[in-house]
Amino acid sequence: MTIYIPLPGNEAMAAELAALTNSELGALELRRFPDEETYVRIASDVAGKAVELVCTLARPDPQLPGLLFAAYTARELGATSVGLIAPYLAYMRQDKRFSDGESVSSQHFARLLAGAFDRVVTVDPHLHRIHDLGEVFSINTKVVHAAPALADWIKAHVENPLIVGPDIESEQWVADVAQRAGAPHLVLDKVRLGDRDVEVIAPGLEKWQGLQPVLVDDIASSGRTMIEAAHHFEKAGFAKPVCVVVHPLFADDAYEALEAVSSRIVSTNTIPHVSVGISITSLLVS
Ligand code: R5P
Numbered sequence: 001m002t003i004y005i006p007l008p009g010n011e012a013m014a015a016e017l018a019a020l021t022n023s024e025l026g027a028l029e030l031r032r033f034p035d036e037e038t039y040v041r042i043a044s045d046v047a048g049k050a051v052e053l054v055c056t057l058a059r060p061d062p063q064l065p066g067l068l069f070a071a072y073t074a075r076e077l078g079a080t081s082v083g084l085i086a087p088y089l090a091y092m093r094q095d096k097r098f099s100d101g102e103s104v105s106s107q108h109f110a111r112l113l114a115g116a117f118d119r120v121v122t123v124d125p126h127l128h129r130i131h132d133l134g135e136v137f138s139i140n141t142k143v144v145h146a147a148p149a150l151a152d153w154i155k156a157h158v159e160n161p162l163i164v165g166p167d168i169e170s171e172q173w174v175a176d177v178a179q180r181a182g183a184p185h186l187v188l189d190k191v192r193l194g195d196r197d198v199e200v201i202a203p204g205l206e207k208w209q210g211l212q213p214v215l216v217d218d219i220a221s222s223g224r225t226m227i228e229a230a231h232h233f234e235k236a237g238f239a240k241p242v243c244v245v246v247h248p249l250f251a252d253d254a255y256e257a258l259e260a261v262s263s264r265i266v267s268t269n270t271i272p273h274v275s276v277g278i279s280i281t282s283l284l285v286s
Helices: 011-020 064-076 105-114 147-157 168-181 224-235 254-259
Strands: 002-006 028-032 038-042 050-054 081-086 119-123 140-144 161-165 185-187 189-194 197-201 212-220 242-248 264-268 276-278
Touching: 002 011, 011 050, 028 064, 038 064, 050 064, 064 081, 147 168, 147 242, 147 264, 147 276, 161 168, 168 185, 168 212, 197 224, 212 224, 212 254, 224 242, 224 254, 254 264
Parallel strands: 002 050, 050 081, 081 119, 119 140, 161 185, 161 212, 212 242, 242 264, 264 276
Antiparallel strands: 028 038, 189 197
16 A cells, blocks of 8 residues: 655645555654754654655755655654655756765655655756766666646647757757657757856857747756747747746746746746746656
C-alpha cells in the first residue's frame, strides 16, 4: 500500500497523485522553532506502507532539512520504503567544476537525497553533460518527460508554430516537442556571461517569417535566456513569442520582465506559479 505525503506547498499535487492511484493521502506537520530550526512530525500511520514524500525542490535550501528528517522519520516509523517525488529537482545544473575549487553540487545534492530515500521520481532534470540521473544518484531514479504535454498544448493553442530552443543544450527536448507538434524547430546559440547575463546568437531568422515563434526551455530562472531570445525575434519583425517552460522558477522580477517581451507564458505544474497551464501530474504515475 502506498501513501503520498506532501511537504508544505505540495498538497495539491500529492492529493492528485493519491486520487490518480487510489492511494492514501497522508499528512505531516512541519514548522520552524523560534531559532528557525525545523520541526517535523509525520501525522499519518506509515507502518508497513510505501511512503512517497511529495516535494518539488524549487528554492531547496530552506526545505532540505525538513525533507530529510521526514524521510528518516518515515523509515523509523516502519515504512517499507521511502520515495521522493520531486517534480523539479534542484542543483542539477552545477554538474561540472567550471572554475577551480567549485563544488559539483549536482553530485553532492544527489548524495544527500540518496542517504534518505530509496528512489526519486522527477520531471526533465537538467541533464546536459551527464545523460542519466543514475550517473549522479546511487538509488533508483525515474525521469518523466514533459515533451508530450508541451506538444499537446502547443498543438491546441498556437497556429503555425516555430519551436525555438534558446541554446544548443535545449536541442534534445525542442526536437522532440517539435516532432510531436508537427512543427519545424530551430535552435539558437547562447553564451552565459553571468548568473543574470546571457548573450543569444540567432542568425538567419528571416527564413522563418510568417511563423509564430514558440520559445521552449526546461528552466526559466532569471528569465534572461528567454528574454534575449525574444529580443531577436522582435528585431526580426516576428510576432511576440509564446514562451513554454517546464520548470517556472522565475527569480525576482523575471516573470514580469519576460511578460513584457512575450505574447503568452505557459508552464507546467512542476512548480506552483501563476503561469502554470500544463499538467504533468498523471505522467508522474504512468
Ligand atoms: C540552461 O542551460 C537552461 O536550459 C536554461 O536555459 C537556463 O537555466 C535558464 O536560465 P535563465 O532563465 O536564468 O536564463
